[in-house]
Amino acid sequence: MTPSPDGKPRVALFVTCLVDLFRPSIGFAALKLLEDAGCEVFVPSQTCCGQPAYNSGDRALAKALARQAIDAFSAYDYVVAPSGSCAAMLAKHYPGLFADNPNLAGRANQFAGKVHELASFLTDVLGIEAVAARFDRRVTFHDSCSGLRELGVAAQPRKLLASVDGLELVEMEECETCCGFGGTFAVKFGEISTAIVERKVENIENCGAPVVLAGDLGCLMNMAGKLARNGSPIELRHFAEVLAGMTDAPAICAAAAPQTKR
Amino acid sequence: MTASPTSAQFVLNAHQAFEDEQLQKALHLTREGFVANRAAAAARLPEFEALRDSARDIKAHTLGLLDLYLEAYEKKVIEAGGTVHWARTGEEANSIIIEICKRHGAKTVTKGKSMVAEETGLNDALAAQGISPVETDLGEYLIQLRHEMPSHIIAPAVHLTRDQIEADFRRNHADLPPERDLTEPTALLAEARGVLREKFLAADVGITGANFLVAETGTSIIVTNEGNGDLTQILPPVHIVLTSIEKVVPTLEDVSQILRVLARSATGQDISVYTTFSTGPRRPGDPDGPEEYHVVLLDNGRSSMLGTDFADMLRCIRCGACLNHCPVYQAVGGHAYGWVYPGPMGAVLTPSLIGIDKSAPLPNASTFCGACESVCPVRIPLPKLMRHWRERQTERGLAPQAQRWGLGLWGFFARRPDLYRLATRIAMPLLAWLGRSEGRFSRLPLANGWTATRDFPAPQGDTFQAQWRKRTKTAAAHGDGE
Incomplete structure (x- = not known):
């Protein structure tokens, strides 16, 4: 690892394809959080981590995309993603893809060791305890499955959210239960996915918080899509937007201002 | 009862499950109990996570030397006066059992709960020979009355509501007074007990499964909560154990280690009500026990899983925790999976046993949330194994066309x-x-x-x-x- 001349950690932002395409504001929030934390942030050319291919059984495509990401991101000290799911793909599954290839296994392992989910990177690696932000709302937090079970992300975002002025965290029942997204599962098994997200929505509504935060855009899109279809006013956002104080953009599935101003 | 698998139409089965109000009611009532009970049991035991590692290691070690342990086990069974029969397929297992039953002129056979018997379709095979099988586990008895398959590997009738059970009892126990009060679950239990008691006494052969086989002693072990297994195997003159080859472990010490995670993972009990050890037939001086003791060991494709990606699945001790914690299973119940083994363990095992072509949707019907793996007492990497099936499907061109097309397009740009x-x-x-x-x-x-x-x-x-x-x-x- 080559530290930058001024000693700042050189962090490559793996913005994730969903954030790149659908909600760049999450990417800019992550960027701000990393820069505020004293990192020099880079955005290498990127597409997709390959997880949809990997989880659909297309190992060849997953490998091709993994090689591409490893090539593009290996030069930095750290690789950070505002997604537990994509970070887990890079950190936990890339090495397995090349385990039978001695020419690449070492590189894949080395790369995997640099990868972190955003909240985990800020707290576990950089030791950040608090952010300077204000959000005068009650919020609840959904633990996305991959981040939770593959990377152990649960306390880290809550710790940072606790430092946000005005924010009150109310835990919902079964916050660690899947929302039913599961990538292509949500389309291939739409009826089952719907039943699962209905239960999640029930838990969200029962906890009474008007805002739901999570660390994965896929889950957020699923929950927001269901709540919007139900006509619910509950807002869904990535926790990075709140931590960075960047909550001007309409919530996920919400129309642009002035309709959202209540 | 065993029907031909409907796993290939999982999506349709799931749709029907959503339309079934009684099923949805039953699923809703049970889903939280299993999860809370397991969590509480695990929390009470500081060494629980270490025990999971140990259980995994015992099973993995045994599977690595499976042939040796099976031969050692057989030798001990013979020494104890029993007989071991090896069955390559379900049909072979059924034939062996029918032959034993016929030799004894059996008309009524009592059965303890056995998923392997569901796998071989034993009840139908016995009935076709004029031998009447009677399920004695309450849940199995209920679904036998309804001609259904179990919907859960440890709670076969978990899909039924109390109202349905009362209606089934009134229909099937027509000789009992119609005005009797069956509103309390205990009344239903008492009635089933009364009906089954007569069957226990009439049985010519008793058939049980086995949770474990012990190589060092030739012992078969069943883990139950109702006591029906004991009556099934002790009262008739012949006891047949029908089980599969991966149930063997080296020693009694190993079994007692694994028992510490089994019930805790399954129902949240520290240990099940009955843990019953059987070693050979009745010996001179024994107060009771069968005159003959047979063990039918089924392979049915398991040995060909050894040495492959799917060998880890053979560690499974059938606790049902992966079902209980699976959001998909919780939503659709077990019958949607279309064969004997539902939930995440079924999504991995079923394709191995009946073929991926007959069960294509199962390994795909998971969000990969990982809840199953996080509670598995023997740490089977269930999502990884489901993914391996998806990879096999891609390699064999079995993935759905829309998926291939979509991924191909995405891949082209990505x-x-x-x-x-x-x-x-x-x-x-x-x-x-x-x-x-x-x-x-x-x-x-x-x-x-x-x-x-x-x-x-x-x-x-x-x-x-x-x-x-x-x-x-x-x-x-x-x-x-x-």
Whole structure:
């Protein structure tokens, strides 16, 4: 690892394809959080981590995309993603893809060791305890499955959210239960996915918080899509937007201002 | 009863499960209990996680030397006066059992709970020979009355409500007074006990499964909560154990180690009510026990899983925790999986036993949330194994065409970053413009699975990478570049 001349950690932002395409504001929030934390942030050319291919059984495509990401991101000290799911793909599954290839296994392992989910990177690696932000709302937090079970992300975002002025965290029942997204599962098994997200929505509504935060855009899109279809006013956002104080953009599935101003 | 598998039509089965109000009611009532009970049991035992490691290691070690342990086990069974029969397929296992029953002129056979017997379709095979099988586990008895398969590997009738059970009892126990009060679950239990008691005494042969086989002693072990297994195997003159080859472990010490995680993972009990050890037939001086003791060891494809990606699945001790914690199982119940083994363990095991062509949707019907793996007492990496099945399907061209086409298109762009950026730079602002009034779409082509019930968020506009490039270019133009 080559530290930058001024000693700042050189962090490559793996913005994730969903954030790149659908909600760049999450990417800019992550960027701000990393820069505020004293990192020099880079955005290498990127597409997709390959997880949809990997989880659909297309190992060849997953490998091709993994090689591409490893090539593009290996030069930095750290690789950070505002997604537990994509970070887990890079950190936990890339090495397995090349385990039978001695020419690449070492590189894949080395790369995997640099990868972190955003909240985990800020707290576990950089030791950040608090952010300077204000959000005068009650919020609840959904633990996305991959981040939770593959990377152990649960306390880290809550710790940072606790430092946000005005924010009150109310835990919902079964916050660690899947929302039913599961990538292509949500389309291939739409009826089952719907039943699962209905239960999640029930838990969200029962906890009474008007805002739901999570660390994965896929889950957020699923929950927001269901709540919007139900006509619910509950807002869904990535926790990075709140931590960075960047909550001007309409919530996920919400129309642009002035309709959202209540 | 065993029917031909309907696993291939999982999506349709699941749809029917959603239409079934009684089923949804039953699923709703039970789903939280299993999870809470297991969590409480695990929390009470500081060494629980270490015990899981140990259980995993015992099973993995045994599977690595399976042939040796099975031979050692057989030798001990013979020494104890019993007989071991080896069955390659379900039909072979059934034939062996029918032959033993016929030799003893059996008319009535009592049965303890056995998933392997479901796998071989033993009840139908016995009935076809004029031998009447009677399930004595309460849940199995209930589903036998209804001609159904178990919907759960430890709670076969978990899909039924009390009202359904009362109606089944009134229909089937027609000789009992119609005015009797069956509103309390205990009344239902007492009635089943009365009916079954007569069957226990009439049985010519008793058939049980086995949770474990012990190589050092030739012992078979069943783990139950009702005591029916003991009556099944002690009262008739012949006891047949029908089980599968991966149930063997080296020593009694190993069994007692694994027992510490089994019931805790399954029901949250520290240990099940009965843990029954059987070693050979009745010996001189024994107060009771069968005159003959047979063990039928089924392979049915398991030995060909050894040494493959799927060998880890053979560690399974059938606790049902993966079912109980699976959001998909909780939503659709066990029958949707279309064969004997439901939930995540079934999604991995069923393709191994009946073929992936007959069970294609099962390994795909998972969000990969990982809850199953996080509670598995022998740490089977269930999502990884489901993914391996998906890979096999891709390799064999069995993946659905829409999926292949979609992934192919996505892959084409994703492997070409410059083209990807160009295409998305044009497409996303256009999509954003189309969705600008609502901030979401209520319908999208090719995504009906999503938009039938959920809106899809409209993108914000320019992609992150497009905005980033614009920003860094502007910064460079102002001379304060990267």
